[in-house]
Amino acid sequence: ITDRGKIGEQEIEEIEAALIQTDMGVDMAAEIMESVRERMLKGISSDEVYSILAKEVQSRLKVFEWDDEIGKELHSKPHVILVVGVNGSGKTTTVGKLAAMHSRFGRNVLIAAADTYRAAAAEQLEIWSKRAGVDIIKSVHGAEPASVGHDALLAAKARGVDVLIVDSAGRLHTKTNLMEELKKISRVMEKIDPAAPHEILLTLDSNNGQNALLQAKEFGKAVGVTGLVLTKLDGTAKGGIVLSINNELDIPVKYIGIGEEVEDLEPFEVEAFASSLFY
Amino acid sequence: QLSGRFAEITKNLRGLGKITDKNISDTVRSVRRTLLEADVNYKVAKKFTESIKSKAMGDKVLRSVSPGQQIVKIIYDELVELMGGASVKEPELKGKKPHIVMVVGLQGSGKTTFVAKYANRLMKSGRKPLLVAADVYRPAAVEQLSQLAKQIGAELFSNKGDSPLKISKDAVKQAVRDNRDVVIIDTAGRLQIDSAMMGELRQIKESLKPELILFVADGMSGQDAVNAASEFAAQIDFDGVVLTKLDGDARGGAALSICAATNKPIVYASMGESIDTLELFHPDRMAGRILG
Numbered sequence: 001i002t003d004r005g006k007i008g009e010q011e012i013e014e015i016e017a018a019l020i021q022t023d024m025g026v027d028m029a030a031e032i033m034e035s036v037r038e039r040m041l042k043g044i045s046s047d048e049v050y051s052i053l054a055k056e057v058q059s060r061l062k063v064f065e066w067d068d069e070i071g072k073e074l075h076s077k078p079h080v081i082l083v084v085g086v087n088g089s090g091k092t093t094t095v096g097k098l099a100a101m102h103s104r105f106g107r108n109v110l111i112a113a114a115d116t117y118r119a120a121a122a123e124q125l126e127i128w129s130k131r132a133g134v135d136i137i138k139s140v141h142g143a144e145p146a147s148v149g150h151d152a153l154l155a156a157k158a159r160g161v162d163v164l165i166v167d168s169a170g171r172l173h174t175k176t177n178l179m180e181e182l183k184k185i186s187r188v189m190e191k192i193d194p195a196a197p198h199e200i201l202l203t204l205d206s207n208n209g210q211n212a213l214l215q216a217k218e219f220g221k222a223v224g225v226t227g228l229v230l231t232k233l234d235g236t237a238k239g240g241i242v243l244s245i246n247n248e249l250d251i252p253v254k255y256i257g258i259g260e261e262v263e264d265l266e267p268f269e270v271e272a273f274a275s276s277l278f279y
Numbered sequence: 280q281l282s283g284r285f286a287e288i289t290k291n292l293r294g295l296g297k298i299t300d301k302n303i304s305d306t307v308r309s310v311r312r313t314l315l316e317a318d319v320n321y322k323v324a325k326k327f328t329e330s331i332k333s334k335a336m337g338d339k340v341l342r343s344v345s346p347g348q349q350i351v352k353i354i355y356d357e358l359v360e361l362m363g364g365a366s367v368k369e370p371e372l373k374g375k376k377p378h379i380v381m382v383v384g385l386q387g388s389g390k391t392t393f394v395a396k397y398a399n400r401l402m403k404s405g406r407k408p409l410l411v412a413a414d415v416y417r418p419a420a421v422e423q424l425s426q427l428a429k430q431i432g433a434e435l436f437s438n439k440g441d442s443p444l445k446i447s448k449d450a451v452k453q454a455v456r457d458n459r460d461v462v463i464i465d466t467a468g469r470l471q472i473d474s475a476m477m478g479e480l481r482q483i484k485e486s487l488k489p490e491l492i493l494f495v496a497d498g499m500s501g502q503d504a505v506n507a508a509s510e511f512a513a514q515i516d517f518d519g520v521v522l523t524k525l526d527g528d529a530r531g532g533a534a535l536s537i538c539a540a541t542n543k544p545i546v547y548a549s550m551g552e553s554i555d556t557l558e559l560f561h562p563d564r565m566a567g568r569i570l571g
């Protein structure tokens with residue numbers, strides 16, 4: 001489009017198509033096109049197309065001040081992070097990466113294997129605990145997930161740990177009993193420390209389409225989500241759905257997963273993300 | 280504001296006496312919106328609605344007693360046809376034994392779980408599968424398949440430290456020795472843009488010539504589903520698709536996108552985490568789900 005010179009109705013349609021293909025949703029794409037079409041049709045250069053769209057996208061994303069959040073003094077000891085999300089979205093891997101990240105800040109980290117259901121879930125997290133150089137609390141296969149969370153928080157307090165990161169089993173938000181189980185994990189920790197979990201991170205697979213919005217809504221309703229982790233952004237999926245999520249819910253994207261190694265977790269940066277949508 | 284709800288579209292259509300250019304284009308726009316909201320890829324949805332439009336303008340509809348009804352039927356039938364047609368066929372393993380089945384796809388799509396479910400299904404019909412843990416990358420991947428194999432009472436082949444290619448070759452040799460008639464290879468999740476990892480799959484394929492290669496895709500996939508599917512089809516040329524996690528509320532438009540982009544059939548639908556939740560894929564049920 002950009003080297004055709006003039007923007008006409010044909011180009012407007014192609015730009016809207018490109019927006020839709022980022023998974024931002026039909027309505028969001030239409031809304032953005034509505035606010036840019038007059039400017040575009042009046043006659044703009046190709047660089048301007050790109051910068052106008054990037055600004056529209058940026059204005060619709062919540063900024064996450066990573067330095068403030070990660071760099072700040074943690075208020076509670078331990079600071080508890082619960083990681084939740086649908087099956088295969090990247091929770092266990094993200095827990096490992098987060099543990100390493102907090103460790104790099106000189107914090108004493110403990111992780112908890114509260115996925116007591118899926119085959120080899122605890123074994124998988126244990127390997128991550130070694131990679132991150134942190135301790136792990138796990139139980140037996142089939143144990144009550146809430147009891148693992150409970151024991152892990154007590155252990156974290158007793159050991160004077162700075163950060164406790166709790167991995168949970170994958171679950172579809174449509175499964176009521178599994179969402180109840182998740183609420184229980186959170187409630188049980190709240191009984192020990194009313195402010196816990198201090199962070200509830202929802203992992204969203206960038207490959208997911210409109211269902212990611214439903215996931216954010218339902219997990220948000222069930223346990224309250226404080227931040228999103230957009231995983232697998234190293235693939236070709238764009239993750240544009242976060243625009244719709246930011247539009248309807250007050251949940252910022254905090255991190256992005258960009259690979260399968262321990263260092264492949266970065267703080268979310270609005271400008272970089274906006275430009276990535278168009279490449 | 281055109282409704283994206285097919286129920287509303289069909290209600291309006293059924294009441295139509297006369298077909299006009301206006302109501303056909305309104306309908307087509309509504310259908311396109313419905314498909315996009317259901318995660319059907321933009322280009323696929325566009326092509327689909329253009330084909331519906333030209334069929335709707337056709338003779339059969341204009342002369343029909345209830346043209347609106349006819350258009351609804353065209354939309355539904357076209358969807359079913361694109362996803363494989365009304366008759367459901369399970370891929371048969373009828374080549375030389377042991378039958379080699381290879382399972383591939385993006386990270387986290389549900390391959391390992393599918394391997395166990397598929398093996399269990401084969402065992403129910405008297406087959407003796409050998410599961411192969413060829414994912415040497417993911418932490419505890421071998422352990423995961425090992426636990427699943429125990430759960431269903433199936434044999435597992437694994438070998439720490441060997442390459443996926445060597446593991447697969449050795450597994451086939453063992454299957455011949457032990458009279459296992461099916462070898463199912465679980466591979467690591469990988470990006471279609473990772474040339475080294477795609478090369479690894481091509482190597483296994485060239486060396487073992489699997490009878491059946493299945494591409495496992497997440498049923499919640501959005502616009503990008505066509506990219507991975509097309510690239511895997513181009514580089515690996517799989518035979519069929521397994522769509523997973525359909526027990527949730529994702530509309531499943533990826534089903535149409537993948538079929539349209541690769542011309543490969545979706546053969547199985549995974550409807551849950553437990554072993555007994557594997558079904559044959561039904562295009563008609565999927566069509567209804569996509570249309571909402």
Ligand SMILES: Nc1nc2c(ncn2[C@@H]2O[C@H](COP(=O)(O)OP(=O)(O)OP(=O)(O)O)[C@@H](O)[C@H]2O)c(=O)[nH]1
Pocket residue numbers: 085086087088089090091092093094115118121168169170171203231232233234235256257258259260264386387417468470
């Ligand atoms: N390419 C890529 N792969 C990722 C990323 N994050 C996770 N993965 C991979 O995705 C797959 C699933 O990751 P897990 O961490 O097991 O996901 P999970 O949400 O814990 O899965 P369940 O516990 O089974 O629900 C693994 O193969 C990971 O290596 C990422 O950012 N990029």
Ligand SMILES: Nc1nc2c(ncn2[C@@H]2O[C@H](COP(=O)(O)OP(=O)(O)OP(=O)(O)O)[C@@H](O)[C@H]2O)c(=O)[nH]1
Pocket residue numbers: 087088118170172384385386387388389390391392393414417420466467468469523524525526549550551552
């Ligand atoms: N709800 C639901 N969960 C599923 C289904 N199929 C697989 N899962 C779950 O999805 C998650 C990922 O499944 P895996 O079998 O580990 O996926 P994979 O493709 O082998 O993952 P990688 O090897 O890391 O690429 C696990 O939590 C499974 O239990 C399904 O049909 N429905």
Ligand SMILES: [Mg+2]
Pocket residue numbers: 091092093115121168169170
């Ligand atoms: Mg996990």
Ligand SMILES: [Mg+2]
Pocket residue numbers: 390391392414417420465466467468
């Ligand atoms: Mg696997």
